Amino acid sequence: MCLPSVGIFSSLEQTAPTATTGNSSVTASAADFFNELTPYITEDTAFMEQASYDFFGKHNDVFPAITAELSKKVQGLVDSNVTTRHLNKNVANYYNTFVQVNGEVISVEEDSSLGATFSIVHVMDENGNDIIALYPATTGDLLDGDYATVIGAPITNFSFENVGGGYTNATLIGASLVIAD
Template identity: 70%
Template sequence: MKKLISILALAALLSACGNSETPKTADTTTPETTAVTETAPVETVSAEAAKFATYNGEGFSFSYPENWKSVDTSQWNAPAIKAAFSDQSSSTEFADNINFTIEASASGSVDPEEFANNTANYYLQNGSAIGISEYKKTNYTNKPYKEYNAGVLEGTYTNNTGTEVVLVQYMIPSTTDLYSMTLTYAKDSYDQDEVNQIIDSLSISATLDQTPNANAAGVAVADFFNSLTPYVTSDTGVLDQTSYDFFAKHSDLFPASTAELRKNVKGLVDSNVTTRHLNKNVANYFEKFVKVSGQVIQVEEDNSLGSTFSIVLVMDDNGNYITALYPATTGDLLDGDFATVIGLPITNYSFQNVGGGFTNSTLIGASLVVAD
């Protein structure tokens, strides 16, 4: 299974680049709206004040070294990255850089340290896929933004040119969005004072809601299935709004993690619905729990989202297939075992089989996966 790139890791795509790999803004391109300013000297800065330019984006602004240039990030298809600049004048293999992202928060959490820990864990487990190797979290500091909770994650890694890199991320969460400023320097050019000045320059015009979302758990579960449905189906399937709302309303059942919840789920199963019904028209069963038993053809687990989820391919006695997307581990379940899946049908799709043809399957958001 290919590894998912975490939403939080999008900002690291630029951070992992070497100077020769960094896309540059064409010389004929009109610069972003900026104003060159000089920062007032402070005790920790040299007598000669550093010169900065100010980038004014939609709803935010920040300062960056005036000799850094705007970077075209369109090749990464990452709309969360709202602005990026790098030191393209450097002759070294790594370009010091900064980027700013605004992305939807699936969890609704307003705890910046939670985001920082999840991000650090992602780099540890999957960083090599985006050019970040030997990542080490060196520090986390709570650093409020105005009256809002926010924090700074600091770490180091080695990029694909062999350069030792310092990675600093300032994270400001709201119940709907996560605002992140990511600064990346080669270790030899890292300047703590400059980093602090850039972080302190950040200004966000929106009013940030940090009131805990009463339905955060429901939204997180629904967003989990919504975001992974295209991934599992190779972008051929989507989660219907009816299914999204049902997952959000019954989030405590995904997964059914206690004996009482497992009993409740089993009682909700519509035993009249079979894989033949799902193959005919899955849309008729978006709000019905179904049960499918059969042989496990393939079971995979993934930790790239900060917690374990599983994808289990099962063939029933009629030779029909279901694919269970399960937000938990399957324990000791292995290929060739027999299992029962209980959950909500999401969509029908096809995948290429080893014979070169295609196999039809129904994707199910699994509440329970148990070995028979």
């Protein structure tokens, strides 16, 4: 995958601290975090729509869902009828929806340069659909080649150049949970 380096986000220092830092003075929201990073992840080819931004703001407490209680809460909010096929057809229909994607981890990157760890996880589902999950926490022991479940809300569809010289279509998801299967 040819995503930009995750180390280029120094201008986002105000948005990086999340619930994983334990800093009570943090005022940045999940919506701001995902909004600021979307152009970098998509190489300036996509941005977050207002409906998506508002949804993240409404559910700020579950990004990331770091406690058992929050994990259970977000799992209960998933619309199990929505598949990657739906997201590929028209992601805008699902900006206000928690979705779940299961698949093989193609790559996982973590970065702590902003003062808090965040992760970028590329997952391919059983139908060959690609999801890029932006997760405001560490993924623990999750590694390339593992299988994972990602729960979150879609931000946008975009394409990136692949190693074969073509382009891969993907859906960017703001992840609330990334669970190794």
